Amino acid sequence: MIDTLLVLNTGSSSLKFQIFEDQTLDVLMSGKVTGIGDTPEMRAKLPGGQETQTSLPANTDHDSALSAVMDLIGGHDHAWRTAAVVHRVVHGGQDFAEPVIVTPEVMYRLEALIPLAPLHQPHNLAGITASARLASGAPDIACFDTAFHAGHDELTSSFALPQEMRDKGVRRYGFHGLSYEWISQVLSRDYPDLCAGSVVVGHLGNGASLCALKNGISVDTTMSMTALDGIPMGTRSGSIDPGAVLYMLHDLDLGVETVQDILYERSGLKGLSGISNDVEALLRSDDPHAAFALEYFALKTAQHAAMMAVSMGGIDAFVFTGGIGEHAGPVREAILGRLRFLGDFKTLVIPTNEERLMATHAKKLLRSAA
Template identity: 65%
Template sequence: MIDALLILNTGSSSLKFQVFARDGLAMLMAGKLTGIGGDTRLAFRLGPAGARDDSALACADHEAALATVIDLIDRHDEDWRLVAVAHRIVHGGSRFTGPVVVTPQVAAALEALIPLAPLHQPHNLAGLAAARALAPGAVNIACFDTAFHAGHEALFHSFALPADLRDKGVRRYGFHGLSYAWIATWLGREEPDLAAGRVVAAHLGNGASLCAIAGGRSIDTTMGMTALDGLPMGTRVGAIDAGAVTYMMRAFGHDPDTMDAILYERSGLKGLSGISNDVAALLASSDPGAAFALDYFALKVAQFIAVMAVSMGGIDTLVFTGGIGENAAPVRDAILERIAFLGDIQVRVVPADEERMMAIQAGALLGAA
């Protein structure tokens, strides 16, 4: 009998999953459901080198999608016993600074954080609710994207706001922490000399941010209270003058929901190019808007790398990860060209593996329990 960990990353219309053996963390199964709520497709493989299986089906909601995953595990397992389900939760606020077993009280606290991550948190919690209903014998564990940054000094997590607002939780939290925790873990195992130094990790994808990591610990990051600040992203604006937001509300009559739609869904590479948030499509396009969007993105990443370097007193290593960071060499080259003045820097490309990081955290939490 193999005790197994099911790792879930739940999006608005997708569900990514991996199954790991608890002992040794061998990957047993990996897959993804897309188009939940419509024409759903399931793609999965058994083991890291298994053949891909792709099929169409209908999943009305996240509970139906997870039921499909559990049925898939039941049909393909080799004497696996599901002992825990680990969930990626984007926002843990100031309370959750590491992985936790989910109780009804924890679930209620996570629901209260929905306004801080409106694009992600509701879907993360939908996956959690489905798992509690469909796998009642398994322990549910929440792993947080904010937790890696929980040790930031006040100098780095504060906004220049009055104390009464800061005391109510209006502060910088940072995100992509599971990705950055994996980078720190990978460097510590594979290149400990680099891990001991000053690292800027660049998680560049449809969501994008940077993290200053010194001695394996997060010092600073570009995202703030929500997953909107810092770098421009696929459809998110990144850093913007707060006065520009209030101006648009007053001048154009936009309410908060309309502003959320503009800032989260219509901006970034999509808004700059007027074409797409897909970097591959932008690289292939001859439209001047595509080139402008990519140049802007490279400029802002380079500028914020310098910001992260200041937070650590220098930079020794730059690590690219995420869909753009791993696959878009022209974008990496444009960024590196702009920071050449910083001198000799070690550069690495490390594939993101948030699911394995979650498996590590879940296994450690189960062992401690």
Template identity: 65%
Template sequence: MIDTVLVLNAGSSSLKFQVFRVGDLDVLARGKAVRLGEPEPAMDASLADGTRERIALPPACDHDTALAAVLAFVDRHDDAWRMKAVVHRIVHGGERFVDAVVVTPEVFAALEALSPLAPLHQPHNLAAVTAARRLMGDVPNIACFDTAFHARHDALTHNFALGQDLRDRGIRRYGFHGLSYQWLEMVLAEQHPHLHAGRVVAAHLGNGASLCAIQGGRSIDTTMGMTTLDGLPMGTRCGALDAGAVLYMFQSLGMNAQEVSDALYERSGLLGLSGLSNDVETLLKSDDPRARFALDYFALKVAQFAAFMAAAIGGIDALVFTGGIGEHAAPVRDAIVERLRFLGAFEVIVIKANEERVMALQARACLAGEG
């Protein structure tokens, strides 16, 4: 028998998976279900030997049904695999969860209570846990956290300038995309040790976007705060915003909490600036001046916040890009780098994201601890 772990990354309308062999973390299978909850969902899956399948899913397919399709694919190609755990990306771990953990009912309830801090992500992450419990019985579920890489920030970094009463109630900066940043840190340690020991500004740029100041392999600061709304403008999220503007929406514009939430999370960012799309590839191809404005705004803000991150670590030796935009949108990368030339010479590196491998590593360590 081959001991394996199934790694799941559940989004609002997608479910990515990889099957890893526990011993050497070779990838045995992988795939992605897309357009969940929409009219024409589908799943692409493949094996290490190159076998590929395109799998139709029923209309309005939910996470339960998508996971059932993943397990059916695994069963069809199971080569004496023994599933030791299902591993989940959980966006928000709060103050409590700073390492991978087996999801007990008590842990699940604690993570569910954090959903208001990550409303676009946490409910879908936890839906995958619920589906795995129902479909896989006694196989343990392990949670890996996007906040954990930043959990050891010092007090100067994680505090807001608020009264102690509010800070004591959990209003603080947490940071996100930690699984992605941990992968970058690992790659730098192996392939660029001189940079790993130095001052790195890492840029995870996708529909969600943030920056992280890394020094000696440790997160020193990051642009996201208490929620995934802060920092850089993103695909549909506003990024940093004067809190007084939110008060104005409530007090003078008469908007309710749901309307404000929808505006800031769903209708802002690149979509709000351009009025066209949140997709960078679409904006790059457009001749509409609003598309150019949105991209210029994004590049400016990334550069400004990158300088902010550089200040936290006393300079910059490398700017490392990852994520969908960071890996594939060269014109956006170039515009950001050009705005940062005043900082002097620094290396520019692109590293393909691999959050799933970090999750497999953390799960293996968690299982070893359990044993």
């Protein structure tokens, strides 16, 4: 019998999974379900190395997607025993600064944070609920995207709001922490001199943000109370004048749900281009709106990168990660071209591996709880 860790990364329309051997953290099996709510499909790399691809029913939701994943795993089980199911949870609020074993009380507190991450938190928690039923007996462990930024000082974490609002948790949290923590560990291992300095990391994908790493520690980041703030993203607006939101609500009488849909689902690269939130599609397009969207993205990313440099008092390196950061060379060059005034600094592209980091955290937590 081999003890394993099942790591789940549940998104708004996807479910990624990896199975790690508990001792060595070797990957035994991996895959993802994409197109949930549209044209769902499951791809996986099986224990023998062969790859499989399966179309799922159109009505597949996150619960049935996880059921399909569990059925697939069960069909290729090599005497595995699931020691824990590990979940990425986007928002941990002020209460959770490190991974935890999920209890009913923990779930209750995480559900209260849904308004702060409406695009992600419900799906993260749905994955926990489903796995508790489908992998009964194995503890669920939550790892938080906000945790890596929990040590920010008050200057960085505060909004310029009255104290009573700040006391109610209206503050900056930051996200993509699992990705940034992985990059910090890679820098510490492979580039110790850079890690000891000032590094801007860009997690650039459909969700995108920047982080200021000083001596490998997060000191600032572009997302704040929600995963909506900062640089523009695939479908999210990024930073916007709060007065513009009030105008849409009060003067245009659009309603809260409509404005939320605009800001989260219809803005960013998709809204600017009127074409797509897919950077590859925009790079291929000869439509001037596509070029405008990409140039806007590069400009705002560079502007926010300069802000991160200010928070550290300089910049020694810029690290790109995430789908856009790793694969879209023209976008990287457009960003760097706007940052040349900062002088010489090293540029790196480092793939992120949130799932392995989550497995590492889970292994440590299980050992300490034993």
